[in-house]
Amino acid sequence: MKDKDRDKMMWSNIKKRSAKDKIVFGAICFFSFLSMIPLFLIIWEVVSKGYKNFNWRLFTQVAPSSMDALIAKMSGEPIPGGILNGITGTFLIVGLAVLFTVPLGLFVGIYLSEHRDNKFAQTVSYLTDLLQGMPSIVIGIIAYIWVVKPLGSYSALAGSVALTIMMLPMVVRSTEETLKMLPHSLKEAGLALGASYTDVIFKVMVPSGFGGIFTGILLAVSRVMGETAPLMLTALGASVVNWNILEPTAAIPLLIWDFYNDPNLVDIIWSASLLLLIVIFLLNWLAKIVARKWKI
Amino acid sequence: MENITENRLNNQEDNSGNEPILVLKEVSVSYAPGKKAVDNVSADIYPNTITAIMGPSGCGKSTLLRAINRMHDLYPNIVTSGDIYLKGKNIMKMNPMEVRRMAGMVFQTPNPFPTMSIYDNVLAGYRLNGIKLKKNEKDEIVRKSLTAVALWDEVKDVMNRRGSFLSGGQQQRLCIARALALKPEVLLMDEPTSALDPVSTNKIEELLLELKKNFTILIVTHNMSQAARISDNSMFMYLGDLVEYAPTKQMFTKPKNKKTEEYLTGIFG
Numbered sequence: 264m265k266d267k268d269r270d271k272m273m274w275s276n277i278k279k280r281s282a283k284d285k286i287v288f289g290a291i292c293f294f295s296f297l298s299m300i301p302l303f304l305i306i307w308e309v310v311s312k313g314y315k316n317f318n319w320r321l322f323t324q325v326a327p328s329s330m331d332a333l334i335a336k337m338s339g340e341p342i343p344g345g346i347l348n349g350i351t352g353t354f355l356i357v358g359l360a361v362l363f364t365v366p367l368g369l370f371v372g373i374y375l376s377e378h379r380d381n382k383f384a385q386t387v388s389y390l391t392d393l394l395q396g397m398p399s400i401v402i403g404i405i406a407y408i409w410v411v412k413p414l415g416s417y418s419a420l421a422g423s424v425a426l427t428i429m430m431l432p433m434v435v436r437s438t439e440e441t442l443k444m445l446p447h448s449l450k451e452a453g454l455a456l457g458a459s460y461t462d463v464i465f466k467v468m469v470p471s472g473f474g475g476i477f478t479g480i481l482l483a484v485s486r487v488m489g490e491t492a493p494l495m496l497t498a499l500g501a502s503v504v505n506w507n508i509l510e511p512t513a514a515i516p517l518l519i520w521d522f523y524n525d526p527n528l529v530d531i532i533w534s535a536s537l538l539l540l541i542v543i544f545l546l547n548w549l550a551k552i553v554a555r556k557w558k559i
Numbered sequence: 560m561e562n563i564t565e566n567r568l569n570n571q572e573d574n575s576g577n578e579p580i581l582v583l584k585e586v587s588v589s590y591a592p593g594k595k596a597v598d599n600v601s602a603d604i605y606p607n608t609i610t611a612i613m614g615p616s617g618c619g620k621s622t623l624l625r626a627i628n629r630m631h632d633l634y635p636n637i638v639t640s641g642d643i644y645l646k647g648k649n650i651m652k653m654n655p656m657e658v659r660r661m662a663g664m665v666f667q668t669p670n671p672f673p674t675m676s677i678y679d680n681v682l683a684g685y686r687l688n689g690i691k692l693k694k695n696e697k698d699e700i701v702r703k704s705l706t707a708v709a710l711w712d713e714v715k716d717v718m719n720r721r722g723s724f725l726s727g728g729q730q731q732r733l734c735i736a737r738a739l740a741l742k743p744e745v746l747l748m749d750e751p752t753s754a755l756d757p758v759s760t761n762k763i764e765e766l767l768l769e770l771k772k773n774f775t776i777l778i779v780t781h782n783m784s785q786a787a788r789i790s791d792n793s794m795f796m797y798l799g800d801l802v803e804y805a806p807t808k809q810m811f812t813k814p815k816n817k818k819t820e821e822y823l824t825g826i827f828g
Contacts, residue, residue, distance in 0.1 A: 453687055454633065456683060462688070
């Protein structure tokens with residue numbers, strides 16, 4: 264082949280290849296955009312329908328009865344009441360679950376990252392994965408049998424046990440992965456100063472991995488915040504604000520389910536959903552900031 | 560082993576009347592049964608000297624160094640045998656935490672604690688060991704340690720910034736300061752300049768020459784010219800054996816062992 268011919272062929276090839284590049288790039292952008300559409304539609308739907316009842320009443324009053332809502336509707340007034348019992352309930356149940364999950368998840372995560380070659384640790388790690396894939400309704404049934412039955416009552420405690428089981432694998436994984444990513448020399452540096460193993464773990468390793476661990480906790484919270492099925496079988500719901508962990512308690516997703524089943528209250532679903540969305544977005548946003556700020 | 564006596568430092572003039580600060584007696588380290596990474600090494604190290612440990616990759620130089628602060632205890636499959644005396648005390652019979660406070664270590668890559676400020680990094684040894692100090696004692700230790708590593712002037716105004724805010728060379732000097740703050744008997748350095756640029760390396764080398772007035776330094780290096788520049792005595796290790804241990808000048812001009820000569824002249828390594 265002559266040089267000239269070869270140059271010509273190369274040139275046409277380059278043209279063809281860069282055209283292919285452009286097509287693939289365009290397709291990637293298109294599909295990326297396509298996958299965002301459901302999210303935008305959800306946000307649009309929730310915001311456009313929810314903003315009407317998204318007012319101070321939502322945060323300060325408990326869920327209205329069906330009768331009150333019907334009367335208000337007939338006289339053309341906005342629905343009286345809000346979801347205060349749901350907000351406090353979610354706060355109580357999720358807060359309690361965090362209290363249970365964090366120490367447990369932290370310890371298991373540390374154990375798994377410290378004993379990578381240990382057979383038992385590998386088994387625990389595998390079981391953690393299995394737990395993560397467990398359907399939430401099954402976890403709800405388990406919590407029902409473990410807590411509701413023996414205590415003889417639906418309760419916030421039972422709800423938080425269910426959510427703990429759901430959050431635990433996420434917190435374990437994020438702790439383990441974060442600690443595994445820290446350079447080995449960090450641990451040796453601590454030990455080389457004569458510190459005890461425990462001190463090195465809790466004063467050097469965990470603080471160094473704080474960003475990743477905390478992000479994992481935030482994401483786990485945002486993940487279980489909207490869980491409904493396990494709470495139906497455990498916390499049940501309540502029409503009043505309840506701070507007693509041994510009594511049935513409302514939660515935002517439970518209220519949304521209640522509202523859905525009551526034609527008179529359907530309008531308030533969207534406001535409750537909007538609040539839930541906002542909180543979850545805020546948690547995700549906070550997780551991003553923490554992850555960036557505490558990056559090592 | 561017949562060459563144990565040979566491994567005794569081959570120069571009595573410089574060290575006459577001086578008791579060795581560190582004595583290695585038939586030290587062996589194995590990672591797996593029957594596979595020795597360090598084989599029967601004996602040597603005396605004298606105070607206020609810099610001893611360079613040289614040798615090709617995998618010759619056991621870092622392994623030997625890490626035996627001196629009982630770092631191998633972290634890994635259950637590593638077995639260390641023999642005796643190591645630091646200031647007359649057999650460290651193999653001591654609590655490893657106590658040993659590590661007596662033998663400070665500086666690692667290959669600078670590793671200041673990322674969540675601690677520069678100030679706290681210097682005091683990390685005290686903090687991690689739960690030793691409570693008064694504010695003026697802390698200030699004093701920080702100032703002295705950072706001055707010793709020629710970092711004080713560079714960081715005195717940014718004491719509260721994270722350690723990772725500093726440049727690589729500064730970070731390594733901070734790590735040396737962190738080790739010095741505990742006033743160790745010996746300073747063990749595992750290729751402390753291999754991750755640094757030539758200017759930072761030069762600074763650390765000057766620093767070591769200054770530090771040997773008050774400390775005894777063992778430095779693992781793969782850089783022969785570095786060993787020649789700063790060390791008083793040199794060890795040459797090969798396949799786990801301490802082949803030659805002699806004053807650096809003597810080793811670089813008239814090596815006794817053929818392997819040493821081959822290594823130093825670049826025939827292998």
